[in-house]
Amino acid sequence: MAKASSPIGVFDSGIGGLTVVRALMERLPFEDIIYFGDTARVPYGVKSRETIQSFTRQIAEFLLARDVKLLIVACNTMAAVAIDQVRSLSTVPVLDVIDAGARAAVEMTHRGVGVIGTPTTINSNAYARSIHALNPAVHVHSQACPLFVPLVEEGWLDNDVARLTAREYLKPVFVEQIDALVLGCTHYPLLKPLLQEVAGPRIQLVDSAITVAEQTAATLDRLSLHNPQRVAPHYQYVVTDVPLRFQTIGSRFLGRELTHLEQVRW
Numbered sequence: 001m002a003k004a005s006s007p008i009g010v011f012d013s014g015i016g017g018l019t020v021v022r023a024l025m026e027r028l029p030f031e032d033i034i035y036f037g038d039t040a041r042v043p044y045g046v047k048s049r050e051t052i053q054s055f056t057r058q059i060a061e062f063l064l065a066r067d068v069k070l071l072i073v074a075c076n077t078m079a080a081v082a083i084d085q086v087r088s089l090s091t092v093p094v095l096d097v098i099d100a101g102a103r104a105a106v107e108m109t110h111r112g113v114g115v116i117g118t119p120t121t122i123n124s125n126a127y128a129r130s131i132h133a134l135n136p137a138v139h140v141h142s143q144a145c146p147l148f149v150p151l152v153e154e155g156w157l158d159n160d161v162a163r164l165t166a167r168e169y170l171k172p173v174f175v176e177q178i179d180a181l182v183l184g185c186t187h188y189p190l191l192k193p194l195l196q197e198v199a200g201p202r203i204q205l206v207d208s209a210i211t212v213a214e215q216t217a218a219t220l221d222r223l224s225l226h227n228p229q230r231v232a233p234h235y236q237y238v239v240t241d242v243p244l245r246f247q248t249i250g251s252r253f254l255g256r257e258l259t260h261l262e263q264v265r266w
Contacts, residue, residue, distance in 0.1 A: 001091075002068075002069035002070070002091075002092045002093075002223070002225060003067070003069060004069065004224065004225045004226060004227055004228055005032075005227055005228065005229060006032075006067050006068055006069035007031070007032035007033055007034045007066070007067075007068055007069070007234070007236075008024065008028075008031055008032070008033050008034070008068060008069065008070050008072065008216065009033075009034050009036070009063035009064070009066065009068030009070065009071045009072065010024070010033060010034070010035045010036070010071075010072045010074050011035070011036040011037070011038075011059045011060070011063060011071075011072070011073065011074060011075070011078075012035075012036070012037050012038070012074040012075040012078070012186060013037070013038050013041070013042045013043065013044040013055075013075045013077060013078060014037050014038065014039050014042035014043070014075075015037050015039065015246065015249055015250050015253055016074070016075065016149075016185065016186030016187045016253065017035065017037065017074030017075055017186050018035065018037075018186075018250055018253035018254045018258075019074075019186045019187070019189045019190070019209040019253050020072060020074040020097065020186060020208075020209045020212055020213070021033055021035050021074075021235075021254060022209070022253065022254050022255050023207075023209040023210050023212070023213035024072075024213045024216060025233075025235075026213070027210075027213040027214065027216070027217055028213070028216065028217055028220070028226075029233065030226075030227050030229070030230055030231070030233055031220075031226075031227050031233055032227065032233050032234045032235070032236075033233070033234075033235050033236070034063060034066055034068060034236045034237075034238065035235075035236070035237045035238065036059050036062065036063055036238045036239075037237070037238070037239045037240075038055060038059060038239075038240050039239045039240055039241040039242070039243060039246065040239075040240035040241035040266075041055060041240065044075065044077045044078065044120070045077055045118055045119065045120035045121075046120075049081050052077065052078065052081045052082055053081060053082040053085050056073075056078045056081075056082035056085060056086060057082070057085050057086070057089060058266070060085075060086045060089060060090060061089065062238075062264075064089075064090065064091065064092070068092060069092055069225050070092050070093045070094075070095065070216065070219060070220070070225070071086065071090055071092060071093070071094045071095070072094075072095050072096070072097075072212060072216065073086055073094065073095070073096035073097065074096075074097055074186055074209075074212070075097075075186065076097055076098060076117055076118065076121040076126075076184055076185055076186065076208075077118065077120050077121060077124075078096075079096035079097055079098040079099075079126065080098060080120070080121055080124035080126035081124065083096050083098070083099075093219050093223070095212055095215050095216060095219065096212070097186065097208035097209070097211075097212050098126050098127055098130055098184075098208070099130055099215075100208055100211040100212035100214075100215045101127065101130075101182045101183075101184065101206050101208035101211055101212075102127055102130035102131045102133075102134060102182075103134060103211070103215075104182075104206045104208075104211040105131060105138075105180045105182050105206045106131055106134045106135045106138060108179070108180045108204055108206065109138060109178070109179055109180040110179055111139075111177045111178060111179045112138065112139035112140070112141060112176055112177050112178040112179065112180075113131060113138055113139070113140050113141070113178055113180045113181075113182060113206075114140075114141050114142075114143065114170075114173040114174075114176065114178040114180070114181040114182065114203075115127040115128070115140060115141070115142045115143070115181075115182045115184050116142075116143050116144075116145045116148075116169065116170070116173070116181065116182070116183065116184055116185070116188065117142070117144065117145070117182075117184030117185045117188075118144065118145075118146060118149065118184075118185050119144040119146055121144075121184050121185065122142045122143065122144040122184070123144070125142075127140065127142065127182060127184055128140040128142060139176070139177070139178075141172075141173050141176040141178060143169055143170065143172060143173045145165075145166075145169045145185075145188075147165050147169075148165070148166075148169075148185065148187060148188060148191060149185065149187045151165065151191075152187040152188070152190050152191060153187070153249055155252065157190055157191055157193075157194060158193065158194050162191065162194055163194060163197075163198065166191070166194060166195060166198045167198055170195075170198055170199065174199070174203075178203060179202060179203055179204065180203065180204050180205075180206055181195070181199055181203050181204070181205050181206065182206040182208070183195070183205060183206060183207055183208060184208070186208070186209060187253075189207050189209050189210075190252070190253065192205060192207065234260075235259075235260060236260050236262065237250075237258060237259075237260060237261050237262065238261075238262045238263075238264055239261065239262070239263055239264075240263070240264060240265065240266060241263070242261070242263055247261070
């Protein structure tokens with residue numbers, strides 16, 4: 001049984017899910033958080049469905065053994081391919097970025113929804129399925145944006161290269177009648193100012209990191225699982241490798257220095 005004083009567990013195939021951790025820190029400032037990034041085996045997008053499911057189960061079991069009170073699948077690829085496996089083995093509530101983003105988009109749209117993400121996420125059609133399960137009448141227009149991840153990791157968030165790339169990718173989406181654009185990758189929130197500039201004021205951006213943080217707050221409310229101790233929270237980061245520039249890039253995603261880093265080897 002989950003305890004209110006236990007931490008929230010968040011996991012991702014690499015470092016992108018730190019944008020979810022950042023949103024959780026801002027929305028729930030007294031909650032302890034354990035983040036797991038599988039940095040040794042990233043990227044997941046080139047791996048088979050069975051391999052992704054196996055890795056995802058392994059990480060979920062690791063966090064459950066750390067006595068977390070709630071699990072958040074912060075990786076869109078993991079959520080698209082392995083969310084059912086996580087839910088089947090978990091003894092605590094499970095949230096994921098795809099469901100959170102889909103719900104927010106359906107509530108927001110009056111015309112149609114655009115979805116941008118990595119090729120794996122877009123090809124899985126997971127966002128479209130989730131949106132249509134909530135409202136079959138919503139038109140969904142998806143676009144893979146493979147260059148956004150390396151741009152973000154390079155720190156090119158607001159220059160001509162990033163701007164031209166965004167315009168090129170989003171051109172076919174903007175031809176459609178949409179009023180909401182789902183950022184279907186945890187790297188993409190760092191591009192929000194640029195994407196909003198390119199999209200213009202009539203299109204609202206759906207940040208799955210923020211929406212899953214709101215879902216988390218509502219779930220803790222409903223289950224009376226908010227941390228009762230109003231003290232400085234403890235944040236812990238577990239990774240399977242510490243690649244060159246990891247802490248620099250991670251701090252950029254997190255918006256603060258990355259400390260309390262633990263490495264596990266499997």
